[in-house]
Amino acid sequence: MHWNSLADFLAMGSHGLYVWGSVAVMALLMLAEPTLLLQGRKRLIARLKRQYRAERSEARLKSQTNTGRSRD
Amino acid sequence: MLILIRAVIGRDLRLAMRRQADIVAAMFFFIIVVSLFPLGVGPEPDQLRKLAPGVLWVAALLATMLSLPRLFAEDHRDGTLEQLALAPQPLGLVVLGKVIAHWLVAGLPLVLLAPVLGIQFDLAGDALAVLTLSLLIGTPALSGIGAIGAALTLGVRGGGVLLSLLVLPLYIPVLIFGAGAVDATVSGLGPQAHLSLLGALALGGVFFAPWPTAAALRVALE
């Protein structure tokens, strides 16, 4: 281990702001990217399911009206 | 082959002559952009001399951008492009002809205007000559590389802005060597190295760029 204390580690020999600024932004963006992707994926799946359900019920409705007409 | 290219050039020039206002507008855009810089940075001759090559070259890039969207748009709209794509002659040669015509209409006027505008920036005689020469060699590359962007954004919404986003980064080497030639003359290094590299870029731009352009046009026509 290179460091003597946590304070030393955080100070980074007076370059703490720059080092931790880099780490923070990189970590933030590399966590944000998969999070946003997962969210987008969930939204897409929900949208597609809604769309399919709408199509199915529409088709069912059509077939019902068709059979109704044939019974007439 | 040459006949085909000449026919395309002749046709495009005739079409351009019918829309002279566009050419004149692009030229005035060039003049106005260049003239704005002294107003923005102050009239000190020393500073202006230093800025001149960069300013003139950047203005030339922007003025070229202005005329690029029209390179294929007309032919696309009236269906000529589709016929050209179906013709047995390679589409790349047609593009080459159109690139040359575009340079004659949009590039050459900039070259002719450059010495006059250079005087505004207090450039000396040899620097003025090299500036004009660098534009003469470099502007064909702008037309060639720009054609790729024009073909890729053909019929795409927001085409004009998108075109500059695609093409301007690719123009950077031309800008560096073009403006660098003038800088090198002013600082006494001699412009030969810059000008020959610029010439290589121009040859590459004019003779290689038509093929990806033709591919992009086929994609746009699908």
Add this chain to the structure above:
Amino acid sequence: MSNRVINWFRYASPQTFYPLAGRLIPWFWALAAIFGVAGLTIGFLVAPTDAQQGEGYRIIFLHVPASWMSMFIYLVMAFWAAMGLAFNTRLSGMMASALAPTGALFAFLSLWTGALWGKPMWGTWWVWDARLTSELILLFLYIGFIALQAAIDDPRRADKAGAILALVGVVNIPIIYFSVKWWNTLHQGASVSLTKAPSMAALMLWGMLLCALACWMYSIAIALMRVRTIMLERERHTDWVRALLAEKE
């Protein structure tokens, strides 16, 4: 031989690639985490202080992997673009568009960490150093690619147009790099150049390589995740997507 070729093209169809990618993603995440923890441990806890740059040099463990990945991803993107144009497979275009945002992210991170490195080392956030300038232009190229694909509604056309742009870009990158480098040597007087890297201890090199591997695995995992979403979106009218989503209910 012919058997293997057929196998490859079998995986090139979205329907078979989708579940395969789904199985692979956790493994790449695990590898990214392992390499990342190992690399950062070496880089931030074990590696000694640099003689010239003090502790500030530790940004290298983030900056160099980000720069490498931003360049490497563009090459991979161009490779998929070429495959797409040559074999006309649907997967290639999807892979290229799945990679672009991650490449742009790494180009941005490379610039950001480069600026934060430059401030303590050279006393300025930004120098027109050949590498930083080229990285900036690379970011522009990524943004152009993403903007072009976003502007075209028909995905097949977007793929092909993007592929042509990526290939033109990849031909241009060396030209841009050398012109910028040349411009830089002519114009630069006093400022320090990035090429004078600190003489690297073996331990530092290991830390950097492990971090680069972590970024690599991360990029693969992210690209696979994104390509799966793109597949669902584009193939939403096909039976396999319908069956897949029906299963999930």
